[in-house]
Amino acid sequence: MASPAQTATANDGNPPRGWRQYLGVFRYSRRAIELVWQTSRPLTVILAVATLVAGLLPAAAAWVGQLIVDGVVDAINAEAGIPPRLLWLVALEGGIMAGIAGAQRGIQIVQSLLRAQLGQRVNVMILEKAQTLQLADFEDSEFYDKLTRARREASSRPLSLVNRTFGLIQNGISLASFAGLLLGFSPWAVAILVAAGLPQFFSEAKFSGDAFRLFRWRSPDTRQQMYLETVLAREDSAKEVKLFQLGPLLLDRYRDIFRRLYREDRRLTLRRDLWGFGLGLIATLAFYATYAWIVMTTVAGRITLGQMTMYLSVFRQGQSAVSASLTAISGMYEDNLYLSNLYEYLEQPVTVGTGEATEGAVPGDGLRFEAVSFRYPGSEDDALRNVSLHLQPGRSIALVGDNGSGKTTLIKLLAGLYAPTAGRILLDGTDLHDWDSQTLRERIGIIFQDFMRYQLPVGENIGAGDVRHFDDEARWQRAARQGLAEPFIEAIPGGYHAQLGRWFRDGRELSGGQWQKIAVARAFMREGADILVLDEPTAAMDAAAEAEIFEHFRTLTRDRMAILISHRFSTVRMADEIIVIKGGRIIERGSHAALLDADGRYARLFRLQAAGYQ
Ligand SMILES: Nc1ncnc2c1ncn2[C@@H]1O[C@H](COP(=O)(O)OP(=O)(O)OP(=O)(O)O)[C@@H](O)[C@H]1O
Numbered sequence: 323m324a325s326p327a328q329t330a331t332a333n334d335g336n337p338p339r340g341w342r343q344y345l346g347v348f349r350y351s352r353r354a355i356e357l358v359w360q361t362s363r364p365l366t367v368i369l370a371v372a373t374l375v376a377g378l379l380p381a382a383a384a385w386v387g388q389l390i391v392d393g394v395v396d397a398i399n400a401e402a403g404i405p406p407r408l409l410w411l412v413a414l415e416g417g418i419m420a421g422i423a424g425a426q427r428g429i430q431i432v433q434s435l436l437r438a439q440l441g442q443r444v445n446v447m448i449l450e451k452a453q454t455l456q457l458a459d460f461e462d463s464e465f466y467d468k469l470t471r472a473r474r475e476a477s478s479r480p481l482s483l484v485n486r487t488f489g490l491i492q493n494g495i496s497l498a499s500f501a502g503l504l505l506g507f508s509p510w511a512v513a514i515l516v517a518a519g520l521p522q523f524f525s526e527a528k529f530s531g532d533a534f535r536l537f538r539w540r541s542p543d544t545r546q547q548m549y550l551e552t553v554l555a556r557e558d559s560a561k562e563v564k565l566f567q568l569g570p571l572l573l574d575r576y577r578d579i580f581r582r583l584y585r586e587d588r589r590l591t592l593r594r595d596l597w598g599f600g601l602g603l604i605a606t607l608a609f610y611a612t613y614a615w616i617v618m619t620t621v622a623g624r625i626t627l628g629q630m631t632m633y634l635s636v637f638r639q640g641q642s643a644v645s646a647s648l649t650a651i652s653g654m655y656e657d658n659l660y661l662s663n664l665y666e667y668l669e670q671p672v673t674v675g676t677g678e679a680t681e682g683a684v685p686g687d688g689l690r691f692e693a694v695s696f697r698y699p700g701s702e703d704d705a706l707r708n709v710s711l712h713l714q715p716g717r718s719i720a721l722v723g724d725n726g727s728g729k730t731t732l733i734k735l736l737a738g739l740y741a742p743t744a745g746r747i748l749l750d751g752t753d754l755h756d757w758d759s760q761t762l763r764e765r766i767g768i769i770f771q772d773f774m775r776y777q778l779p780v781g782e783n784i785g786a787g788d789v790r791h792f793d794d795e796a797r798w799q800r801a802a803r804q805g806l807a808e809p810f811i812e813a814i815p816g817g818y819h820a821q822l823g824r825w826f827r828d829g830r831e832l833s834g835g836q837w838q839k840i841a842v843a844r845a846f847m848r849e850g851a852d853i854l855v856l857d858e859p860t861a862a863m864d865a866a867a868e869a870e871i872f873e874h875f876r877t878l879t880r881d882r883m884a885i886l887i888s889h890r891f892s893t894v895r896m897a898d899e900i901i902v903i904k905g906g907r908i909i910e911r912g913s914h915a916a917l918l919d920a921d922g923r924y925a926r927l928f929r930l931q932a933a934g935y936q
Pocket residue numbers: 461698699701705723724725726727728729730731732
């Protein structure tokens with residue numbers, strides 16, 4: 323059976339017809355109420371009771387009002403003073419009004435309390451889900467769109483849908499109780515009340531449905547607008563935006579998108595409101611026709627003055643309840659959009675690592691790529707083609723190749739961030755797929771060229787390399803020493819506890835090379851890792867620092883497996899084996915000396931760079 327989320331998606335391409343279209347507004351109400359129920363049962367119960375009370379009391383007030391007016395008329399006719407019963411009725415009416423106010427205030431309080439709790443709950447659900455996703459998911463623009471939309475309105479939408487659903491129930495209860503009273507006058511009056519509201523109901527449901535589809539359809543535009551906002555107003559882009567004077571150009575784009583969206587909005591708003599006004603006139607007409615009817619019936623003496631007051635008040639309030647329901651319904655479509663998106667995101671299938679191996683079939687065999695090919699999802703070309711290599715413990719490999727040749731991709735596969743499209747990768751004779759993911763992660767230490775610069779203290783920036791020792795100061799220091807970051811860290815006021823980045827108070831910025839030393843230190847946090855990979859994290863370092871780091875890296879990884887990627891041949895030549903990649907294929911391999919002898923591409927590139935240094 324299709325899940326509601328799937329149904330929602332299917333409905334977008336092929337809008338449901340007839341009643342299903344109108345009932346679509348309730349699609350996610352049940353789930354929203356479940357969510358609230360799971361968040362806080364007591365608050366949900368209070369909300370339900372308060373809604374019921376607020377729904378029933380207005381009819382009770384109208385009924386007591388009738389008794390008061392009739393009592394007054396009787397007392398005037400009887401000329402026997404003020405009957406105490408009348409005063410009791412007034413007191414009762416006051417009590418009912420206080421009850422309505424209390425129930426409404428109760429609803430407000432519960433809503434504020436739920437807003438915070440529910441927002442937090444949904445945010446945590448979104449973030450927990452994000453932890454289970456594959457890297458490929460984050461690179462899928464449509465999926466990323468869902469994630470950002472889910473996060474953006476996490477704190478308001480679920481509660482809003484619950485409020486509107488409960489509001490609708492409250493108005494429904496009021497309407498039913500009003501109808502009950504009106505029946506005493508005439509079933510036709512009830513029919514008129516309902517029938518006068520129907521055209522508006524259908525038009526509201528139709529236009530809200532249009533708005534719902536419009537929102538979904540233009541979501542990429544909205545996302546682009548958000549992106550432009552980020553580029554125009556964030557510290558990490560400010561430098562380039564100013565320097566290249568990109569501001570006006572990007573702002574123009576931002577305005578253009580707004581204008582386009584606004585045109586569509588205006589069209590929809592105008593159509594929706596003009597129709598709403600026209601159909602609203604029908605309701606007004608119905609009200610005054612019924613008014614005249616009730617007045618005539620009263621004058622004819624068939625109902626009392628008190629009943630007339632009650633019927634008029636009930637009819638008027640009934641119409642307000644109808645229009646409040648319409649407003650709730652139009653909002654519910656938008657909330658549904660949000661929730662359908664949220665649940666599509668939360669129900670995204672997760673590929674769970676099935677492996678359980680904590681030891682390889684051939685311990686000490688090292689790492690093997692066997693005829694590995696890989697193509698990025700949605701891409702037309704293979705990023706790696708038929709790559710085979712073997713790296714034994716105690717040996718090092720350097721990957722060399724032009725930009726885009728596939729070096730980083732190879733590392734991503736090794737890290738298990740993607741699975742090969744063909745071929746297999748073995749560690750100690752066991753396929754990576756069959757390894758327990760935790761054990762695997764502990765064995766591999768990697769720093770990518772686009773490593774993260776966390777807005778955290780220096781020590782935690784290093785500690786991030788191994789969460790089990792995130793706060794271990796002695797380890798930070800050892801890792802910093804190995805990454806050659808110690809001297810400059812000690813020179814910073816606050817040392818390992820100095821805040822980095824500009825987002826928070828007293829944060830300081832580091833130079834590109836200093837950040838890279840922090841990143842290299844991060845790789846050394848995993849003291850137990852026997853595969854260490856440095857993917858060009860040293861590009862911003864001066865040549866001397868890079869040479870020193872790699873010398874050092876080799877000493878430190880003497881009995882481990884090391885893979886390094888660098889565009890500097892002075893570094894590359896230190897590796898036991900050099901692998902030259904072009905267009906995703908290995909085209910040459912061997913030691914520095916052997917490759918120079920072979921006089922192929924490596925030798926040419928090496929001479930080119932060496933000439934540059936002369
Ligand atoms: N996430 C991705 N989705 C689709 N294609 C990608 C992705 N990442 C990289 N590619 C493509 O895969 C190919 C190999 O990229 P890769 O990052 O492995 O190159 P590289 O050798 O590390 O390059 P560089 O020296 O510039 O770092 C390139 O053609 C690139 O466009």
